Amino acid sequence: MIKRGTISPRQVFFILTMLLTGIYILILPRHMVFLTGTDGWLVLIGGGFVSGVILILINKVSIKFPGKTVIEFAPLVVGRLLGKIIGGILAIYFTLLAAGSLRIFTEMLKSALLAETPRWIVVVGLVGLIIWIIQNGLEDIARFTELLAPIILLLLIGALIGDIRYMEVIRLKPILKTEPISLLEGFISTLSYFGVIIILLMLYPYVNAPEKLTKTSLGALLFAIVITVAVFAGTVATFGIYETGRMAWPVIELVKMVRIGEFLERMESLFLAVWLSIAFINVSVLSFCSISGWTQLINIKNYQKLTYPVMFLLLGMSLWPKDLLAVLGLYRINFTYGLFISLAIPLLLFVFTLFSKGGSENGHR
Amino acid sequence: MVKKPGKLLRDLKKQDKTKTDVQPISTSLEKNLEYIKNVFTNCSDIIFREFIVGYKTQIKAALIYVDGLADKVSIHDYIIKSLTLEARASKPDEELQGEDIYKWIENAAMSIAEKKQVENLDDVMSGFLSGDTTLLIDGWSKALVIGTKGWASRGISEPDSEVVIRGPREGFTETIRINTSMVRRRLHSNKLKIEARKIGTYTQTDVAILYMDGIVNSEIIKKVHKRLDSINEVDSILETGCIEQYIEDHPYSPFPQVQYTERPDKVVAYLLEGRVIIMVDGSPNCLIVPTVFIQFLQSPEDYYSRILMSTALRWVRFIGVFTAVTLPALYIAVTTFHQEMIPTNLALSISGAREGVPFPAFVEALAMEVSLELLREASVRLPGAIGSTLGIVGALIVGQAAVEAKLVAPQMVIVVALTAIGSYTLPSFAASIPLRLIRFPLMILGAIFGLYGVMLGWIATLVHMISLKSFGYPYLEPLAPLRISELKDVLIRAPRWQMMTAPQFRKPTEKAPGTFLERPYITKDGGEKNK
Known part of the structure; x- marks a missing residue:
């Protein structure tokens, strides 16, 4: 088992921001435009707010069980069987998310940069690196994130600012003309989108100053909401809702339009390189959580042994769907039902910890 | 490193057992000398000098030193002369007996600064082998190792590999x-x-x-x-x-x-x-x-030159590192895969220059980089004057001829030259070696996957660097893990009065030194202190 208490709250901040504004933001605007049209940004703010509440619950629950991940403390809270089921669901959820990010990134890379390269070569290269850093431990993943995240975020914000000249506010109108049922559907999607924050339940024991995490994670969420809303609003304001809905990668199209002077144009290759780092960070964190989740679920001492089987499974899963449409179709399941994981599990755990006083004493050892 | 110490430690323990029986010093001078002469047969540089101390009760003594390692002048003037001529002249008031004689010899009869008493022959031998002189006295079961180290050594000169323009010019020597x-x-x-x-x-x-x-x-x-x-x-x-x-x-x-x-x-x-x-x-x-x-x-x-200047120089070095590692790979990737990134006019001129060049960009770059490394290795061993000739022949004539013969495009010569220049911006030669090593795999990745490959290579390099530790400290320390307070000596070179804070390797319990967050002689409102 890797040493716990080795990563800093600042590193968690960057990990969370990278996860929340990372890979899935590529497909978010399109999905939101389908459901909510121009009101997407309002829905995102609302969903982000509710996710903030969930985040507080997550922090409240985790702080009661220092040194334990959710998979270890869930059986203590809700009983052995239910706890194991929750652990299993989470492990599967992380594995699926990791595979999904890997595949979405590969699709984007293939369509924008390496049209003729076979998909598996791209994926295998990336997965090889991810296996390497996972074997090195979460601490290295956290450091890598901390090193690159500021640069990535700066470039992203820079791209948004650089595109302001193409944006027109008129394209964001009308406000609140969408049907309530679609708004609700959109709201549920945002909950699933921000639901990645429950990864914090897995990261808690590795953090050296857990008492600071509530503030840090809320800060990360707030930052991510701002960027997500800005990206959504920026895309819609640039392309309008119909164009955005028709484009495969609206965010990439957005950064494609950045140009510096008259000579540096078509910077999307640069941004694809940036997204490669994002994908690398996202998939490493998610697969680390999934691997350590499986390890704790079946009580193995050393997570390194499980790395290869889980990563091969992940590789297979990410190559499974036939094309982009199949991937998006599969991911829509998460947009619709993801809230049962991201909302229900923290709520359930919180309610149970309120009623079972024993849990907290167990946790304090 | 991980396995070897264990084995070595085991060997060490084994040897420790055999090492416990050291050769004691006998009271007979002849026996001692015979033993040492036996150990050092066929060693012409070991000098044995026997002489006599005192004239009434004559005591035999012997000096052993290594010719060339010991300073002969001090042996003559401050050991032999003191013990023979001057000792006789300064006759003690009363006749010394037994142990007192040896004490007198050790403490009063020699005018040399450094001496050490040893009690076995192994120490005696290691003493004179390191340039000191050992004094053995008949009838005494101890010996003196007298500090007479003095051998020919190179004078202090400016280190060639770490030249500075402002700053002291002396470098370490071999002693x-x-x-x-x-x-x-x-x-x-x-x-x-x-x-x-x-x-x-x-x-x-x-x-x-x-x-x-x-x-x-x-x-x-x-x-x-x-x-x-x-x-x-x-x-x-x-x-x-x-x-x-x-x-x-x-x-x-x-x-x-x-x-x-x-x-x-x-x-x-x-x-x-x-x-x-x-x-x-x-x-x-x-x-x-x-x-x-x-x-x-x-x-x-x-740290010696002015703040803005050294900050700018730091960034020049960052650019140098980036150029040295990535430029050829980037050039290959962009010209092979992503021509759309190049502005149209430049793309046209590149393709115009490449017309007639028979190789793909990767082979071209590889050939140029390999010949650059050849040139570099050849010129390292040559004395200065010939080295610069080689540089001119290699870089100018061969480069020019290669372009004219349409073997490489002129842009490639620029790229390769910039790579070499970039790697020389590093103040340390040791650090430019990994950059040279990483460049080649990056070029291969760039030729196969384009920019994706270059980025993959960079990520691999970073993953490796992040996993490195030096004596328990992360290798990329102020960057990852991030220590914002220490970035002022990384991204910029902050003024000296702001850098006098606790360094990262400081003992955790130690109090930080007095911090000068402002220049000490300037008051807060900008005036100069009167004191």
């Missing part, structure tokens, strides 16, 4: 004592500790460990000692590089995890930052541990 004295001269503090030890079963090389007591983290000292202990029984230590390979954390990494320097001012600066210096006799280099990567991008001159 460890001179080197420690150069550090001590700059650091008149009782906190400067210089621990000595010997490593190497055959060479018995003197090794000194320097640190500032109270500033250094004692964990580092412990680690240094533990790692040096584990190599006690290696055959030979000829240079600091031999020690470096044994004690570094990841010997198979392309990145050096121990820095070496020839500059005493650099050593003092690092001592004050709480690092440990390892000096080896016979080498003008000394090792600095722990080392973080960013150190290789810093030159002592940065």
Whole structure:
């Protein structure tokens, strides 16, 4: 088992921001435009707010069980069987998310940069690196994130600012003309989108100053909401809702339009390189959580042994769907039902910890 | 490194058992001399000088020294002359008897500064082998090792590999004592500790460990000692590089995890930052541990010259590193895969120049880079005048001819030349080697996957660098893990009065030194203090 208490709250901040504004933001605007049209940004703010509440619950629950991940403390809270089921669901959820990010990134890379390269070569290269850093431990993943995240975020914000000249506010109108049922559907999607924050339940024991995490994670969420809303609003304001809905990668199209002077144009290759780092960070964190989740679920001492089987499974899963449409179709399941994981599990755990006083004493050892 | 110490330790324990029976010093001078002469048969440089002390009760004595290692003038003037002529002249009031004679010889009859009493023949031998002179006296079961070290050594000169424009010009020499004295001269503090030890079963090389007591983290000292202990029984230590390979954390990494320097001012600066210096006799280099990567991008001159200038120079070096590692790979990737990134006019001129060149960009670049490395390796060993001729022939004539013969495009010559120049911006030669090594895999990746491959290569490099540790400290320390307060010596070179805060290797319990967050002689409202 890797040493716990080795990563800093600042590193968690960057990990969370990278996860929340990372890979899935590529497909978010399109999905939101389908459901909510121009009101997407309002829905995102609302969903982000509710996710903030969930985040507080997550922090409240985790702080009661220092040194334990959710998979270890869930059986203590809700009983052995239910706890194991929750652990299993989470492990599967992380594995699926990791595979999904890997595949979405590969699709984007293939369509924008390496049209003729076979998909598996791209994926295998990336997965090889991810296996390497996972074997090195979460601490290295956290450091890598901390090193690159500021640069990535700066470039992203820079791209948004650089595109302001193409944006027109008129394209964001009308406000609140969408049907309530679609708004609700959109709201549920945002909950699933921000639901990645429950990864914090897995990261808690590795953090050296857990008492600071509530503030840090809320800060990360707030930052991510701002960027997500800005990206959504920026895309819609640039392309309008119909164009955005028709484009495969609206965010990439957005950064494609950045140009510096008259000579540096078509910077999307640069941004694809940036997204490669994002994908690398996202998939490493998610697969680390999934691997350590499986390890704790079946009580193995050393997570390194499980790395290869889980990563091969992940590789297979990410190559499974036939094309982009199949991937998006599969991911829509998460947009619709993801809230049962991201909302229900923290709520359930919180309610149970309120009623079972024993849990907290167990946790304090 | 991980496995070897264990084996060595086992061997060490085995040898310890046999080592317990050392040869004692006999009271008979003849027996002792016979023993030593037997051990050193066919060693023409060992000199035995027998003489007599006193004239009434004559005592036989013998000096042993190594010709060339010991300073003959001091042996003549301050040992032999004192013990023979002057001792007879200064006759003590009463006749000395037994042990008192030896005490008198040791304490009163010699006019030399350094001496040590030893009690067995092994110490006697190691004494004169290291340049001292041993005095054996008939009837005494002890011996004196007298400090007469003095051999021909190179004068202090400016280190060729670490030239500065502003700053001291002296560099270390091959003699460890001179080197420690150069550090001590700059650091008149009782906190400067210089621990000595010997490593190497055959060479018995003197090794000194320097640190500032109270500033250094004692964990580092412990680690240094533990790692040096584990190599006690290696055959030979000829240079600091031999020690470096044994004690570094990841010997198979392309990145050096121990820095070496020839500059005493650099050593003092690092001592004050709480690092440990390892000096080896016979080498003008000394090792600095722990080392973080960013150190290789810093030159002592940065701290001597003006703030804005050195900050700008730092960024020049960052660009240099990036160029040296990535430029050829980037050029290959862009011209092969992503022509749309190049502005139209430039793309046209590149394709115009490449017309007639028979090779793909990758082969072209590889050929040029390999010939650059050939040129570099060839010129390293040559004396200065011929070296520059080679540079002119290689770089100018061959490059020009290759372009004219349509073997390479002129743009490629520019790229390769910039790569070479970029790698020379690094103040440390050791750090430019990994950059040269990484460049080739990056070029291959760039040729296969385009920009994706280059980025993949960069990520792999970063993953590797992040996993590195130097004596327990992360190799990319102020960057990852991020320490914002220390970035002021990385991204910029902050003013000196802002940098006097606790360095990262400081002992955790130690209080930070007095911090000057403003220039001490300026008052808050900008006026000058009257005092």
